[in-house]
Amino acid sequence: MRWRLRTGLPVAYLVVLAFSMVLAPVLTMHSPEIQYRVAPCAAPSGRFLLGTDELGRDVWSRLLYGGRVSLGAGLLAASLSVCIGLLAGASAGLSRGLLRRLVLALAELFLSVPWLYLLLAIRAFLPLTLSPAQVLLLLSTVIGAAGWARPGRLITQKAAEVREREYVEVAENLGAGRWHLIRRHLLPELLPLALTQFLLLLPGYVLAEVTLTFFGLGVGEPAASWGNLLAPLRHPAVVGCLQLASPLPLLAALVLACELLSGHGRGDY
Amino acid sequence: MRFLVFVMRRLSATALTLAAVSVLSFSLLSLAPGDFFDDMRLSPQMSEQMAARLKSQYGLDRGFVERYSAWCRSAWKGEFGVSMAQGRPASEVLKPKLKNTLALGGLSIFVAWLAAIPFGFLAAVRRGSWVDRCVQATTATALAFPEIVFGTLLLIVASKFGWLRSDEVFLEDASLWELLKRMALPGTVLAFAAFPVIVRHLRSALIEAARSPFVREARSAGIRGRRLWVGQILPAAANPIITLLGLSAAGLIGGSVIAESLFSWPGAGPLFIEAITARDAHIVLDLALASAALLATANFLSEICLYIADPRLRSEGGPRP
């Protein structure tokens, strides 16, 4: 019973989250952009489920549409990181010498460089006709691609370890090709690790969007995103408009869910 | 002898990495449009001619290779370029700030580890029990809080209780007690951010080590309880623990931006953000390099520790990278 709760609840939460983002147009009564200027910072009511923000926009729809952007960005970045990490890790793990050292050195390089600057540069060069959401997706691609190093290193370790196992050596001696080795022996071991990494990275990247917005580098107004919704929280005068903090419990639940699921993957239960 | 070979190999790899980081960072810097003096253009006192003059004075109108080699020469002299904002050598600007950041970061990591050790041990030894689940819930909750939100809340609470008022004295003239008082709040934010990660990893490392065959043998030989955990399992888990210690130390420079900005701690974090927005190229480059150097040093030191601590590694010619 406890086992079911521990896996069931997080999975259920993630599914609900995903569905509500996809079905956002159905679930909301107002557009996230229309400003009802006579009612800024209105309290929750029948008309506005979570009230309105400082410009009079419906917070409930900004929450859902914003979730699309923030979660989408996080998913994209995490998937990219893990895929590249898997690719690099598998090939590096297989080789014994130069390739592995090269990959690990590259990983260390990628961990040290200030990517904030690259983001600034890319932001500056983008054509003006892109919508803010498209800009964020592009930026997430960059962040995700640059972030392959962390899962990549771990996967390389694991692949190297698996490589040393006897049955793999035997298979190699029997003439198995590299691709066969990867498919039959490495991947089954590596995929669970990759999945765990994905679950661990996902909330981190979603939070990264929030942090970037705080520094003015994320999705700017007027687009809806969780970072934009939370941005006014920096100012202590926000107590008049607390509905802006609504992404916080969702974020916390997301982190908890990913924690629980990845722990299951780690075999902690 | 083998030890020496190992050390030389790692040192040269580190040097190469740092060089690569500097080139990469410098290229990234040149990509973003605008430079320091473009910002000044809006001031009515600044004219085009003056901006041009200042640019050539600082060498901003030369090519990439020229600028990079000028920086390299300056680094060799120990100045590491010049801060365009202050017109002083970059090393002069950075030394006090880096000192402050490392002091703050060092103390926070120390406190975080101290707090994390009992939790990590508890969770690992009592794996699966309600104690373990409590610890996991605590860490998960701590992880779920974005550092910015926690820091802002702490700031608001601190202002309500008047904890922010110890700021009459400058750091250099402050007594140790004053220094600790100043560091308490930003240190809490940093420790809070580091704590759950350390607990989680400690727990995993201990559990993993407890699974290993030689621990099983030790247990069947009758070693139990504290002797088992501290005597056998802890050393077996030394590898990941020392590595984590290294990684904690390495994140000191970049990780403190939020805490330092919120609590006005005069460290490298706010300087980094300001230098990026103002395009003070050499400061950004130097800070990126310092961060990379810290990471490399931490890695290097932890590998040496592992080499010394784990005799199994010596026969293999060193910890496999």
Add this chain to the structure above:
Amino acid sequence: MPGLWLESIDVVIDSGREFRRLPAGCAKRDGRARPAWSPVLDVVWGRALPLVAGALALVLLSYLGGCGAHTANGRGGRLVYMQRGEPRTFNPMYALDDASHEVIWRMHADLIHINRETQKTEPALAESWSALPGGTGFRLNLRRNVRFSDGQPFDADDVLFTFQAHLDASVNSAQRELLLVQSRPIQVRKIDRYTVEFDLGGPYGPAERIFDSIAILPRHLLEHSYKSGQLPGQWGLATAPPAMAGLGPFRLKNYRSGEGLVLERNPYYWKQDSKGATLPYLNEILFRQVGNEEGQVLRFLGGEGDLLNRVSAKSFALLENDAKARHLDLRDLGAGPEYVFLFFNLNPANSVPASVAGKQVWFRDARFRRAVSLAIDREAMVRLVYGGRATPLATHVTPGIRMWTNSKIPPPVRSVADARKLLAEAGFRVADNQPLRDRDGRAVEFTILVSSSNQQRAQMAAMLQQDLKELGINSQVAPLERQTVQDRVLRSKNYEVCLFGLAFGDADPGSEMNVWPSSGPTHVWAPSQQQPGSDWEAEIDRLMRQQMATEGYGARKRLYDQVQEIEARETPIVSLLSPNVLVVARRGVGNFRPAVLDHYTLWNAEELFLGPEAGAAK
């Protein structure tokens, strides 16, 4: 195990299960009955707990420890001021940022000073002046028996040296441009020890205002460096206080990098109050660097600092709640020198990308621009973005620049109906719920560039988007980093429409000479033009040049009024609003007379004093 990393996934550990299988309270194997949780306790009690407890105790004690007492001894005492950035230099010739100016201007004095409250000139180091015959300049009579902060005497040689250094092109002084009249440097002549003549080469509109903010430097300290070409390196942040001297009310006591600095009273200061007592009243000013506005406000609420120089509308509202309880003096000074506006890319078609050139057809029609101006709901922007603490604008001259506002220009009104009529007149096809189309049937759409670091501008851009929708214009908002925005506007010209902000440097049209003449570098809609792009721009050029060369307030005002009338008609910029200047002080700060010109709160630092109430809130 070599190479064992942390997140390896694995099979269930069995040792824990072993512990649980044994009956609680009993570990059979080694024959002793010990509680099953003893090993953990041993570690915890024996090793970790004392250390943790000690650390926690340290942390707790630091919270409960006493705070530094604020020394407020009535007259005298120390004013605590929180800065938002770090000063970059102490050298008045090279300071360009606000934080440096804040400090420098408490340490130096000028010949003729503009009183920030009255916005008019008054004597400073020059006790009187007269116009030269022919109206080409001034003869200034300097104050006698004045000393620098290190005790050395002040006379005309220092004035001569100062201007010589500023005007020398090799020195690269930031203020050199201000001393060029009609692109010719002014001539300075010493008549005798306390008399100097300035030849401006012709009638100069702003007249003696030219002397404000030119700090008089000590020849005895700097002449040597000037002669050896070392002047730019002097008076940087690392300079020891005795190496600097000024004629201002305070002098540097000590400086701590990254944290703050202390200024102490200048015992040789020349100014006296009405009763003949020497100023300043304060003993010291402590400048502390705090970084961002939210942090400043929270610290102020917590008891630190005596003044807040300029706060946002949100902070002001927050402080208003507590004003009575905390003995705070909040002032809303009305519109300041800043004006926020929308403008269109009017650069020559061959200097912009093709996609932008295509849209410039719409932008160049003044009726289109006026229609956009009519459709914007400025009142809602003031109410929602600034909490009511901003002033809608019809032209760029804000009510804060009192002497130059044109009363004939009516305040801005909003009328979407009139906007639509104008658009129809200009040949656009307007229809309800349909996109606006031009003569060729193209839908009118454009992108508004805005700086992402300014939350309020971003919100204004969002509101603009909705207002434009009512006209059928679909607009996109592109928030970019501030430097990037400036680069696109001033250099690459790759943008369509931009939301921007500028400010008057002084309450005089002379400070707008970079913006309004078409050759100006910050003539934002078409910077640095060789030729004016249109007739009305040529007209504005002529009027601006003429008012700079005309003496007498009345004549200059008439010319500048005409500039504003052209602006209202042609609308090269759509002026939106001016944020009010909001300042806060504790009740005990005496002689607190903030003004809308820089420096809002410390411009009269020599007259400020700390009354008994200043210590009460601490």
